[in-house]
Amino acid sequence: MLTKGVPDFSEGAVSFDEDGHLERGKTPTVMNPNDAFALEAALQTRVRHGGHVSGMSMGPPGYAEVLEGAMESVYTDDSYLLSDRELAASDTWATAITVSSGIEKYREEVADVDLVFAGFKTADGETGQTGPQTCWALEWPIVTHVIALDIDPDERRLRAKRLVEGDVDEIETVEAPLPCMVVTDPEFEPTYRKAAHRLTHKRLRAETQERAAEHDEHLTTWDHADLNLDPDYIGLDGSPTIVSSVDPIPKAPSEREATMIDPDDGAAMEPVLEELQPFAGGD
Amino acid sequence: MSEYEHYEAVVVGCGPGGAAAAARLAEHGVETLVLERGVEAGSKNVSGGLIYAEDSAPYTIDGLFDGFREEAAERPVTDYRIHNIAGDKVKTYDLTDLHEHDTDWCDAVLRRKMDSWLEARVHEKTSETGGGVLTNVRVNGLLREDGEIVGVTCDELDPIEADLIVAADGVNSELAREAGLMDWEEPDEWFQGVKAVVDMDPEAVNHRFGIDDNEGVAHLFSGDLFEDVRGGGFLYTNEESLSIGTVFHLDSLVAEQAEPHELLDALLTHPVMAHWIGDGYDEREYAAKLVPDSKKVAHREPYRDRLVLVGDAAGQMQAQGPIIKGMNHAVTAGALAADAFAITRGNADPEAAGRRYAKLLEDSGTMAKLRPKQYELARTVGERETVTNVVDRVLESPLGSVALGNPLADRVLERAYNSPFLVSMLPDTRTGYTTVPTVIGEARGKSIRWKNDAEPPTLEERIGDLTYDTDVGNPHIELRDASVKASGAAVYACPVSAEAFGGGCYRTEQVKTNGDEETLVSLDTQPCVECGTCAIVADTAWEHPRGGKGVEYRQG
Structure with a gap:
């Protein structure tokens, strides 16, 4: 289960300087919102089929909190953070090389991997490239825009429904062999229609409360040396793309006047209701 | 092999009846799944709120759940009274003798706290035998195979098969109705209760009722403060609140076109309440529930195929005069249903457990409490309108008032109120609910002139809260x-x-x-x-x- 920390872009949390540049230090880090769907997919797969779910992220030490959040919300068993200064300022290419190396190391030293789940593009980079590039490096198949999935553990195959958006939205059903990477669509919704699955879900939640409280004990951090990566091929030096500049798009000024009204103020609400009257159904 | 998920037992509802059934099933080693439609057990439940442990009952809630009284209940009832009211005149009888008859203990409870505590215990117990409690799941019907009930269907889950289905889904049990065992036809088979939980500092509770931390009171109210609507009021002390409510025969509410919240307000604002409520009335919650009248609807054979009904779902709510006992009977019934299944486990006849359960209800004396013979005999004459009218006219006459109002009658009446045998005979007419208490209040009562400043919230505010x-x-x-x-x-x-x-x-x-x-x-x-x-x-x-x-x- 791959996740990334991103600036909290929600209203009130995000902070910009006078030039419209993001003030990274003043903006808290949260889990990339799209990753929540991937987490749910990983949890659903684990509830239905059993297994072990690990969270993995690449970023500064503070991203441990994002992994802790994953443990709390979807009950990951343990966390792996790929982190050191040499990895800073990686583009999607360098990130994919690093993450795929992390997954390879995990397979060699921890356990074999059947599925890797990732969210659909990050809220800060918006490239949607890291997942496919990681898969390319691993030489695994990738299934994107997944809105529902099921696994046949005996056949070691995955069957997934993909939401294909276009002039007409379509739902495509695809199959892929394991191991495989699954990228969830924001439309993904887990379903638990079996009592046994809900009981498992409830048990995992109870077990996780204690584990998440001591997240540090379940966190492994690997640096570039652990991953056996050449500094020339990772981080800023290993990144063929750089972001040369960011131009803020100024918000268009509102052409209409806004009047704030307290909904509890009966007299002030009077004209609002009168305005709405013609649009209300019935009499 | 069936395509459906299967559990040995599915219990629908995690109130006291369902909890008792599930706990006992788990003790018998039965794989038990409990399905509760609330976000948490107790979130859909209302009761007046006294739970009894009867000396004569085969099961009690604290017997099944260690620590129940300490952790899930409010105050024990140590003082039990009925107030007969006529206008601002009140005559109070001590009903402690009646209350203590066959009572090991009796505690006030608030259902969210009580049932959620039970849910946690039930989940622990049932998890050990391969099941557990699931909340947010509504069972919406019965799964049938060739017409025979074999399981349940749910809004949130695929159908589930079970060898035993315990419908502990409350007074409006959809399963009991789908099975054709209960209906919603006759208003005279039901009571409706409404209740306000009133916030109060524990020190104030102690001071106003003259009790210690580990003591509590139960007060009942009858007479003319509800005009001609048959029913009464109650006040129970909780640790940090009061439960104040009214319970009326539903047919009487309909006949009198009465507004339940106004009847509750009549009690809340009566002078008799002034001292107890004090100033600064703070209502935590307004709630309502239907109450089955077990005398009329307690099902003598509450089963069909693998389905058994427990508690309110089976009409097992004993409301007779001042006696209101429901939760204790649900606990007994739930545990007996579990025992019946354990005894008949492996029997090929799908109704073996149900039949045994009905027999256990009889043999344990539970059914006799729910449907007292004395009542069956007395109601044939007592509930005829002509008899009621004649009796009422005599009671309301100067002669009747003298008879009820003299000091001798006072003692006799207090004794009569305290006789479990006589109380179980009380016909359900306005004589018992309104006329007698009013006459007593009028003739023997003292006027109460305390000013009650309580301003209960409006219905709109209550809904909004x-x-x-x-x-x-x-x-x-x-x-x-x-x-x-x-x-x-x-x-x-x-x-x-x-x-x-x-x-x-x-x-x-x-x-x-x-x-x-x-x-x-x-x-x-x-x-x-x-x-x-x-x-x-x-x-x-x-x-x-x-x-x-x-x-x-x-x-x-």
């Missing part, structure tokens, strides 16, 4: 006949509707059709408290909301 998760676009009640004749009674009988209030569930509207103007009843289920009143007094298709949806009681 409740927590709802509305299932938008998916109303759980459908009005089948909107004519005033068929469904007009709901406008006043519904505890969250009122004649002059447009913000409740039911209201009347003038509708113009082809030049004619006609009065029709309309329904908005958003403020619904799921009590079931309208299922009886109006023509509806009534279901519970989906799991986790609808009203969520915080006190209960």
